[in-house]
Amino acid sequence: MTMTDPIQCYLYEQLAQDLTQSIQEGVYAIGQRLPSLRNISETYAVSLATVIQSYSLLEQAGYIEARPKSGYYVLPWKKFQPNEPPLTQPVIKPTNVSVAQLAMSLIHEARQQHLVKLGAAVPEADILPLASLSRTLAGVSRRHWRSLANYENENGNENLRKQIARLMAESGYRCKSEEVIITNGCLESLNLALRSVAKPSDTIAIESPTYFGILQVIETLGMRALEIPTHPNYGIDPDILQKTVKKQKISACVLIPSFSNPLGACMPDKNKQRVVSLLEQAAIPLIEDDIYGGLSYETPRPKSAKSYDKSGNVIYCSSFSKTVSPGLRIGWILPGRFTEQVRYKKFLGNISTSVHPQIALAEFLERGLYRKNTRRAARIYHRRMEQLKHWISEYFPADTLITQPRGGFLLWLELPKNTNALTLYRNAIDKRIAITPGILFSAQGQYQHHIRLSCGAVEGELARKSLKILGALV
């Protein structure tokens, strides 16, 4: 049995989660001895080796300890405090964006090899299905060499579009492959969407905080950002959005409804439905970034906003960068009623997307490898996220507020008010730890004592030690 055997991996992670929950709920009280390995093995009908691995995870997470010749005991673990940050309070007026220089210098700095990447929204190589993807790519290169002689259709490879249409059904949206256009990643999808629905100097409503890439794209297109107050766990506030669209002229709204970057927030279904409906009535296109939607800790995954779209007013954007490979550069877009505009702009942007990565991904999806690996990755992130929150509650000041993501690998922290996150960032870099300061996620310079953390690339003892150092710096 190895760590990479997906079924076994599922078993011991699942068991560890169950046991953690039992401890958190007091089924096994602090100081109490846990059932014997054999007992658990029989109760859960799993092998002894699986139980040992599960207990080892609990030990790593600081929930239990082994006492020689006696068994495993529940430690006085610091009860996790779900200290949820409040609704954000941006100024609701259009703002010119200028996070460019800071963002680029931080991005380049954080790329350095020697850093512990606790802030980057990039998954670890070992979680991605790179080995099987490369084999597929190599096979495609050998078999499909003649396809290199032509530009791929600007809509993208037909088989890949079919596979993506099937994938869309998992988010509750049933469609034909004709609705899908392949892009060079989600950021290209967002560019195409924004350029198809808005002009320079137009106002774009966004979550606050939101992914700095969205802010930067709005900036390079000469548009203005309007930040809407956002709940750290439930996403944009529909009431405030409704009032705002009545008062202000807004050309589009860009949201990450499922497991947002940086909050990890997920809008409840009824909020998604309401936002889709109110924007449709106001004739304001909704651009949905669903790049993390597939990494839900629960199955089925939450519905996409697109699944509530009846008029083609929702432009859906996503990519395989967080689930299969960032370097492959394949994303997609369902432009709804803006399909002609998006298709034309895609064609004139770079004609089409590279042909072999598309054929290979289509095969990869067809063989069920995408689903299998994404579920496995979500389980790993779930476990890591629980550890991450535990260590934060252990090492950070008591008044630290943290979000409660139910998918993805990103977490948002509101640190004590006197903390300067940019200073913290620089001090952490000196200790070889990279985090992402909150100021990047607002066009208004909000979130100066906030940081984004990620469990995508770091785990275990390295994560624990780094968080301990970070906590001390705060």
Add this chain to the structure above:
Amino acid sequence: MTMTDPIQCYLYEQLAQDLTQSIQEGVYAIGQRLPSLRNISETYAVSLATVIQSYSLLEQAGYIEARPKSGYYVLPWKKFQPNEPPLTQPVIKPTNVSVAQLAMSLIHEARQQHLVKLGAAVPEADILPLASLSRTLAGVSRRHWRSLANYENENGNENLRKQIARLMAESGYRCKSEEVIITNGCLESLNLALRSVAKPSDTIAIESPTYFGILQVIETLGMRALEIPTHPNYGIDPDILQKTVKKQKISACVLIPSFSNPLGACMPDKNKQRVVSLLEQAAIPLIEDDIYGGLSYETPRPKSAKSYDKSGNVIYCSSFSKTVSPGLRIGWILPGRFTEQVRYKKFLGNISTSVHPQIALAEFLERGLYRKNTRRAARIYHRRMEQLKHWISEYFPADTLITQPRGGFLLWLELPKNTNALTLYRNAIDKRIAITPGILFSAQGQYQHHIRLSCGAVEGELARKSLKILGALV
């Protein structure tokens, strides 16, 4: 010996060219018997098989015929008339572009499998080095699987940038790899260049006629095109350009100085130098599209405009789509003094270009395969171009004017004034032949009795027959 053996291929093509020249120059007069196969074999020190293949080419081209038991005789070939079209006469005022719909419908129509593609600017699969490229790609996929875990640097793969810097030296421009940014093809390079130097409603000076892709990009960016009179063989007129930049506010100038699309024109060195200098003095950035520059019939290839750039005012754009593979989607840009703007816009457009195609191309260039294959391709296009011109002089009305390209595979025809090229296009489609009507190459609706032809995808008997049909339609 097979057609694909490059050395043998070179030999018989070279020999056929030498013999054609001898016939055109009257060394072998009309009606005269050519030297025996054995005689030529000894004179040129090549195999008999090579001589037979060369003679076969001359037969196909209509220069000679075989008479049973007697030998090969020079036919009464129609002397090629270099009827050069005059300087173009566009109206020199900024124009909103709207070729979109026509262009897209023609592009889709011309893609149909069953058509003889006499208009498309796409090279034939057999001329491209697809087999060796695919082998390289397959090897890269196997060996570099971990590189899929990260976004490639937004500048592009370092090895590929080094190889491109070496390639740039062949166009007379010596640079370091730091000047190069990798893109998803030349059209993306042009987009980045235009967006970095101009804003919506700004005026862009262009050659007239010019590649419709350039017109469409100008259109999607909301800019306006200013068409400058252009010599069909020597490119844009420097005198008129100089006068124009003094009178009008121009934000940038986009040129294809070497083997332009659609004319096949090549600006003489002194014109390139003068245009670079006059635009530099007027502080108007020159965007150079050099996608056909490497396909020169003569060596060394003509210098790029960039080679005369002393201040970084020239933004150089190119790609491997015409020489290695269109489906691979790899191009590059040297943004000169606009490097920061271009790099930022590339990053925010799609973060970076797909990683494996870049690594594979770098290996491909490093092993000298690019140079070898591009030279071979240029020889093939040269021979085909001569045949194409010969058949046009044979089958088209006597007052047809044609350009004299010295590189690439595109040719421009001015048909008799009463010809409607769009009607001709539709009639040709009925006969399963696709050509490109001239009206696409102007923002003003110029060139209504002009067409672009290509010898990139069709040759031999099929080309001859199709041109005969086309000539009859005219």
